[in-house]
Amino acid sequence: MTIISVLYMKSSPHVAVVGATGAVGIEMIKTLEKRNFPVGKLTLLASARSVGKKLTFRGQEITVQELTKTSFAGIDIALFSAGGSISREFAPAAVQAGCVVVDNSSAFRMDDQVPLVVPEINAADCRNHKGIIANPNCTTAITLMALYPLHQAFGCKRIFASSYQAVSGTGAKAIAELERQVDQIVTGKPVTREVYPHQIAFNVLPQVDSFLSDGYTKEEMKMQNEGRKIMHHPGFRASVTCVRVPVYRAHSIAISAEFEKPVTVETARAVLSKAPGLQVVDNPAKSEYPLPLYMTEQYDCAVGRLRLDCALDNGLCFWVSGDQLLKGAALNAVQIAEELLKF
Amino acid sequence: MTIISVLYMKSSPHVAVVGATGAVGIEMIKTLEKRNFPVGKLTLLASARSVGKKLTFRGQEITVQELTKTSFAGIDIALFSAGGSISREFAPAAVQAGCVVVDNSSAFRMDDQVPLVVPEINAADCRNHKGIIANPNCTTAITLMALYPLHQAFGCKRIFASSYQAVSGTGAKAIAELERQVDQIVTGKPVTREVYPHQIAFNVLPQVDSFLSDGYTKEEMKMQNEGRKIMHHPGFRASVTCVRVPVYRAHSIAISAEFEKPVTVETARAVLSKAPGLQVVDNPAKSEYPLPLYMTEQYDCAVGRLRLDCALDNGLCFWVSGDQLLKGAALNAVQIAEELLKF
Numbered sequence: 001m002t003i004i005s006v007l008y009m010k011s012s013p014h015v016a017v018v019g020a021t022g023a024v025g026i027e028m029i030k031t032l033e034k035r036n037f038p039v040g041k042l043t044l045l046a047s048a049r050s051v052g053k054k055l056t057f058r059g060q061e062i063t064v065q066e067l068t069k070t071s072f073a074g075i076d077i078a079l080f081s082a083g084g085s086i087s088r089e090f091a092p093a094a095v096q097a098g099c100v101v102v103d104n105s106s107a108f109r110m111d112d113q114v115p116l117v118v119p120e121i122n123a124a125d126c127r128n129h130k131g132i133i134a135n136p137n138c139t140t141a142i143t144l145m146a147l148y149p150l151h152q153a154f155g156c157k158r159i160f161a162s163s164y165q166a167v168s169g170t171g172a173k174a175i176a177e178l179e180r181q182v183d184q185i186v187t188g189k190p191v192t193r194e195v196y197p198h199q200i201a202f203n204v205l206p207q208v209d210s211f212l213s214d215g216y217t218k219e220e221m222k223m224q225n226e227g228r229k230i231m232h233h234p235g236f237r238a239s240v241t242c243v244r245v246p247v248y249r250a251h252s253i254a255i256s257a258e259f260e261k262p263v264t265v266e267t268a269r270a271v272l273s274k275a276p277g278l279q280v281v282d283n284p285a286k287s288e289y290p291l292p293l294y295m296t297e298q299y300d301c302a303v304g305r306l307r308l309d310c311a312l313d314n315g316l317c318f319w320v321s322g323d324q325l326l327k328g329a330a331l332n333a334v335q336i337a338e339e340l341l342k343f
Numbered sequence: 344m345t346i347i348s349v350l351y352m353k354s355s356p357h358v359a360v361v362g363a364t365g366a367v368g369i370e371m372i373k374t375l376e377k378r379n380f381p382v383g384k385l386t387l388l389a390s391a392r393s394v395g396k397k398l399t400f401r402g403q404e405i406t407v408q409e410l411t412k413t414s415f416a417g418i419d420i421a422l423f424s425a426g427g428s429i430s431r432e433f434a435p436a437a438v439q440a441g442c443v444v445v446d447n448s449s450a451f452r453m454d455d456q457v458p459l460v461v462p463e464i465n466a467a468d469c470r471n472h473k474g475i476i477a478n479p480n481c482t483t484a485i486t487l488m489a490l491y492p493l494h495q496a497f498g499c500k501r502i503f504a505s506s507y508q509a510v511s512g513t514g515a516k517a518i519a520e521l522e523r524q525v526d527q528i529v530t531g532k533p534v535t536r537e538v539y540p541h542q543i544a545f546n547v548l549p550q551v552d553s554f555l556s557d558g559y560t561k562e563e564m565k566m567q568n569e570g571r572k573i574m575h576h577p578g579f580r581a582s583v584t585c586v587r588v589p590v591y592r593a594h595s596i597a598i599s600a601e602f603e604k605p606v607t608v609e610t611a612r613a614v615l616s617k618a619p620g621l622q623v624v625d626n627p628a629k630s631e632y633p634l635p636l637y638m639t640e641q642y643d644c645a646v647g648r649l650r651l652d653c654a655l656d657n658g659l660c661f662w663v664s665g666d667q668l669l670k671g672a673a674l675n676a677v678q679i680a681e682e683l684l685k686f
Contacts, residue, residue, distance in 0.1 A: 215650025307558025
């Protein structure tokens with residue numbers, strides 16, 4: 001990678017969204033607008049088949065252009081969300097052109113030269129970028145929004161977690177697959193599959209991403225690997241089962257966390273209630289707890305079901321939900337871009 | 344409770360199903376027929392509003408009768424699945440009449456006088472009954488089908504588990520609620536709720552059963568409490584999050600288990616492949632793992648996603664699915680009745 005350290009960002013940068021027509025790309029454009037990001041100019045880039053499509057930003061139509069290695073001249077910040085292979089192919093060209101890349105793929109996350117950032121946790125790491133800053137895995141980011149404040153207070157040793165991941169994590173085609181399968185079932189037609197290896201409607205699939213040789217999926221190991229890097233906590237251990245569920249949007253994670261120091265529900269609640277970007281929704285008597293349906297299109301994540309873990313000595317059990325297209329992707333990327341403006 | 348020890352069971356007993364028109368009751372009737380249980384006579388009992396309904400058993404229609412305290416004269420075995428309050432009210436009368444009760448509710452499970460039995464695990468406990476034998480919680484039974492053989496081989500210290508529970512666990516009304524909500528969403532109508540506190544269609548609810556003062560639900564603590572009793576393992580610890588998912592039938596559980604002795608995937612697989620009532624479905628390269636959709640109407644449970652747990656030193660991570668109306672309820676009850684025939 002060419003190493004260019006961009007120390008000062010323009011106050012009204014020229015921003016590009018790469019993968020502009022994808023589920024995350026569309027949310028990136030919306031989020032730039034909603035958060036009044038000071039976009040000087042917006043360029044929308046995608047593969048050849050999306051060229052000519054028009055997307056609206058601040059009331060104006062912008063025509064999608066083809067992504068090429070010469071697309072980045074004059075662009076200050078490029079938000080990439082078009083998959084790892086596109087990032088690997090085009091991000092170095094963007095950096096070469098003087099652009100800072102915020103990359104939503106997994107391509108560079110574990111690269112020592114690339115900061116991996118959840119701004120509420122390690123915003124300062126942005127300052128060490130050499131042209132690329134990586135956006136973490138969605139399930140990891142949503143989990144850490146609750147886990148990191150607890151880690152700061154009590155010292156997290158390890159977690160055991162299971163996810164309930166929405167189809168939007170796979171992209172627009174998977175949202176269409178769930179809709180189509182539900183329609184096929186309701187109308188008594190044969191169920192067809194294009195995206196997932198098994199029917200997702202009225203089913204759950206204990207597979208997200210591909211398998212590693214040790215039997216975990218790549219998605220499952222991201223929690224430990226990315227968690228260590230984001231929290232600056234190399235001893236962090238995480239055993240995770242990632243499961244796709246027939247929910248359209250927003251992921252949830254059930255977590256048992258073991259800490260170095262004694263923890264109580266009261267001290268944990270006090271810590272979590274002060275955590276940025278996090279709501280505590282925890283009133284079991286009224287059946288109030290985080291629900292993916294209600295977290296849809298919310299910037300904040302939510303934590304609830306707080307209880308002392310009955311199988312750990314210094315442990316807390318809790319449940320987190322968050323919109324994976326926002327905090328798990330587009331919002332976090334725009335927040336990183338906001339950090340760049342502070343340089 | 345009146346203590347009557349029924350030591351010898353008739354070879355063609357008169358069987359009653361209490362709660363015959365419920366989701367589990369219907370499966371009990373089907374299971375008695377499919378497994379050729381030597382029913383001498385079948386009496387179907389339910390609440391007053393179901394009286395007169397006809398259900399088919401071995402090609403003959405049987406009329407549902409009203410459950411009263413005098414219903415049990417001449418009945419040898421009564422399979423109860425009508426909720427805890429019905430069991431508490433009527434099971435003692437059944438025992439008084441000389442009947443052996445197999446109770447699917449939670450009413451008597453933790454009673455020292457009542458065996459709690461998964462026949463593949465502790466069939467011998469049936470012999471100590473004093474008129475009532477309890478059928479365990481569905482999620483617990485399905486989990487233990489895989490956990491107990493591993494416990495025998497490696498000594499289980501504790502588990503961390505998260506469930507993915509089908510709506511059929513709540514009963515026929517909940518199945519109807521999911522169907523109705525899906526139809527409402529597909530046709531653009533407002534979503535209505537009758538059974539669950541929140542929409543279940545395209546959502547997940549981190550609440551099954553009511554909350555205890557410690558923040559766990561009753562359902563969550565059944566794994567530890569019932570697991571200790573069934574496995575004869577008073578030191579067993581289980582931290583569980585129980586979650587309702589929009590699946591019609593069959594529960595799944597993601598489990599991290601810690602053992603006393605070293606475990607490998609190979610030794611665990613060898614143990615599990617010999618376990619009764621359990622299929623090993625574990626070929627990640629072909630996306631083969633247990634799925635609730637495929638376990639529907641299966642007697643066996645299935646285990647897969649076997650891997651060394653990366654946050655435990657002697658730990659195994661795995662995934663179990665099973666039909667909660669069958670192994671989690673009706674099948675297990677009929678299997679207990681089969682044990683009674685061996686006396």
